[in-house]
Amino acid sequence: MNTTTTYGVDGMTCGHCxxxxxxxxxxxxxxxxxxxxxxxxxxxxxxxxxxxxxxxxLVAAAVEEAGYQLVAAA
Numbered sequence: 001m002n003t004t005t006t007y008g009v010d011g012m013t014c015g016h017c018x019x020x021x022x023x024x025x026x027x028x029x030x031x032x033x034x035x036x037x038x039x040x041x042x043x044x045x046x047x048x049x050x051x052x053x054x055x056x057x058l059v060a061a062a063v064e065e066a067g068y069q070l071v072a073a074a
Contacts, residue, residue: 002032003053008043011068012036021046024062028054043071 009021018036025034030051037045046063048054060070 002049002051004047004049005053006045006047007059007063008071009036009046009063009068010043010071012038012044013040014038017066017068018044020066021063021068024066025059028058028062030054 012018012021015038018038022034022036025031025046025048028050031048031054032051033049035047037047039045048059056070063070
């Protein structure tokens with residue numbers, strides 16, 4: 001059974017930002033799909049479907065690797 005979780009990410013402003021976050025989260029073992037609802041200058045919503053619930057610390061590290069900040073989902 002798949003798990004879908006939505007995370008809030010601050011700092012994204014464009015398609016390149018979306019691509020970076022999508023790529024980094026997609027590298028986490030178990031992550032299957034990553035979709036981003038971009039909110040320029042605000043908190044974007046990143047929805048991840050995975051085989052099982054992902055460790056929030058791994059998601060935060062992936063987001064930070066891409067250059068952005070994971071926040072509480074809005």
